[in-house]
Amino acid sequence: xxxxxxxxxxxxxxxxxxxxxxxxxxxxxxxxxxxxxxxxxxxxxxxxxxxxxxxxxxxxxxxxxxxxxxxxxxxxxxxxxxxxxxxxxxxxxxxxxxxxxxxxxxxxxxxxxxxxxxxxxxxxxxxxxxxxxxxxxxxxxxxxxxxxxxxxxxxxxxxxxxxxxxxxxxxxxxxxxxxxxxxxxxxxxxxxxxxxxxxxxxxxxxxxxxxxxxxxxxxxxxxxxxxxxxxxxxxxxxxxxxxxxxxxxxxxxxxxxxxxxxxxxxxxxxxxxxxxxxxxxxxxxxxxxxxxxxxxxxxxxxxxxxxxxxxxxxxxxxxxxxxxxxxxxxxxxxxxxxxxxxxxxxxxxxxxxxxxxxxxxxxxxxxxxxxxxxxxxxxxxxxxxxxxxxxxxxxxxxxxxxxxxxxx
Amino acid sequence: xxxxxxxxxxxxxxxxxxxxxxxxxxxxxxxxxxxxxxxxxxxxxxxxxxxxxxxxxxxxxxxxxxxxxxxxxxxxx
Numbered sequence: 437x438x439x440x441x442x443x444x445x446x447x448x449x450x451x452x453x454x455x456x457x458x459x460x461x462x463x464x465x466x467x468x469x470x471x472x473x474x475x476x477x478x479x480x481x482x483x484x485x486x487x488x489x490x491x492x493x494x495x496x497x498x499x500x501x502x503x504x505x506x507x508x509x510x511x512x513x514x515x516x517x518x519x520x521x522x523x524x525x526x527x528x529x530x531x532x533x534x535x536x537x538x539x540x541x542x543x544x545x546x547x548x549x550x551x552x553x554x555x556x557x558x559x560x561x562x563x564x565x566x567x568x569x570x571x572x573x574x575x576x577x578x579x580x581x582x583x584x585x586x587x588x589x590x591x592x593x594x595x596x597x598x599x600x601x602x603x604x605x606x607x608x609x610x611x612x613x614x615x616x617x618x619x620x621x622x623x624x625x626x627x628x629x630x631x632x633x634x635x636x637x638x639x640x641x642x643x644x645x646x647x648x649x650x651x652x653x654x655x656x657x658x659x660x661x662x663x664x665x666x667x668x669x670x671x672x673x674x675x676x677x678x679x680x681x682x683x684x685x686x687x688x689x690x691x692x693x694x695x696x697x698x699x700x701x702x703x704x705x706x707x708x709x710x711x712x713x714x715x716x717x718x719x720x721x722x723x724x725x726x727x728x729x730x731x732x733x734x735x736x737x738x739x740x741x742x743x744x745x746x747x748x749x750x751x752x753x754x755x756x757x758x759x760x761x762x763x764x765x766x767x768x769x770x771x772x773x774x775x776x777x778x779x780x781x782x783x784x785x786x787x788x789x790x791x792x793x794x795x796x797x798x799x800x801x802x803x804x805x806x807x808x809x810x811x812x813x814x815x816x817x818x819x820x821x822x823x824x825x826x827x828x829x830x831x832x833x834x835x836x837x838x839x840x841x842x843x844x
Numbered sequence: 845x846x847x848x849x850x851x852x853x854x855x856x857x858x859x860x861x862x863x864x865x866x867x868x869x870x871x872x873x874x875x876x877x878x879x880x881x882x883x884x885x886x887x888x889x890x891x892x893x894x895x896x897x898x899x900x901x902x903x904x905x906x907x908x909x910x911x912x913x914x915x916x917x918x919x920x921x
Contacts, residue, residue, distance in 0.1 A: 620890050620910060777893050814905045815893040822904065 437644055437668055438684045440529040446563045449570040452531040458576050460650040461538050465584040469499060472543040476646065478654035480666055485511060485602075485639035486715065486744045487819070488732060491646075494636055497626035498544040501634035506546040509611070509630060509637040510537050512553040512560070513595045513602040516715035517766065518746040521670040522640035524682050526553070526560040529644070530567035534590075536643030538577065539650055541588045544636040549590035552607055555597045565592055599770035603818050604629075604637045606772070617774045618818035639744075641670055661687035665731035669742075675711075675749035676703045687731040691721065694730065695749065706751035710834070714743025716763055717823030719830035720756075739830075757793045757838050760828055764789035767824040778821025781812040785825060795842050802832060802839040851917040866908040866919055867895060877921055882909040897921050 439455070440447040452458070464472055477492030498506060510533065514522040525533055541549050553561045568590065571577040579587045593611050595601050601610045605619035608630045629635025645667065649657045658666040665687035671694060674680045678700030685694060691711070695701065702708055711721045719740050721728070728738045735742050750756065768786035773779040788805050791797050809825030816822045832839055849860050853875050860869040865888070870877050881892035888909040896905035900918040908921075 620907075775891050775893055815896045816904075817890065817893070 460647040484641035498636035507630045507635040508546040508549040510551040536646040539646045555595040676751040712748040714741045715746045761793040775817035777815040853919045
């Protein structure tokens, strides 16, 4: 999937075509949309944005929902701290993503589409705009694509820097020109999404998988990775590692293989303290998790989560209470304030973490944090509040001594 | 969808019309669910989250002011 990444220049259309690009749409446009959905379902591809919803089912729900026009949206509002896979895909291989969007539009029966790119990604925006123009000129996008009666021309939109706009319904609000606040679900995007119409919204990496599935077939695709988590996955490895970066590995390799064999271990030969899995809403892995297999089922058993594929590594010299304070600050800043558990909860969480990081914790602060996080997780409107405390909760379990009152 | 929905709130069997909210259904049988941002003459937005209730099988708590009743639902306030 990342064959065209890391070449220091965006893959232009001519170069992409030489490598057999845009073969999948030629095949797909001969198939019925139902057959395309069946193939995607057979591949058991799940969403790569963090929630891991089955992609085939998502396309099917949008295809079967009543209402016209239907929309497809590419969620490129990648703002999860430590994630950069979507940026690299967009900057280095934009046509693969466009191909994926085209396939998803055909499958869902959508005639209109949007690519919502994070505001900070101005270079990615330029590259994708250029790629869309190239594809329009040769007829891979636009009216009557490749001589079929299917027309599709996606529009580009840029975010303005809000983390919450990566949440799908907040993203719709943003495209519609309103404040980016999440909506109450249900109704779900498949029936009432963008402009209240059926919408299939997918992450960049998910869409980049579609050309592979449709050109090589679901059976080939399933042969990579493990039984329950087939296919390749992009991991964003950062922190105190020798060679941080984007790694494409099949599901099921061990974390140790990724960290030591591929990324060269920890920087300056220091010892491993912890790794943070899954982005700001993730959980900490300790040295015991070094041999965990990187797949949905194994990580879930280990109490970790894959999220968007972020792994941030901390060596033995790091003060985790400082990291947690930064996370608490991040959520307090990025909470949109629409619902109260998250609006007030993230502020209180930040206050308590400030005390803890300054070694001025009060008696009962740990219990207070736990109660707060429980309330946010259970009662918040969207994923931001529901996961705002998960990192701190995981740290309380792993290193309770960090949270001890100062005078004990 | 059937017109009459059967559900239980705090193990008490209740019937409600299709399209009714959990909040209103509870009030019919004197089960009071506390609210803050809800008002009869305003749009319910489910913002204050005071009225959240447990629904068996649901991953998160459900706001009663907009949560619609469904057949066989088991609600705990």
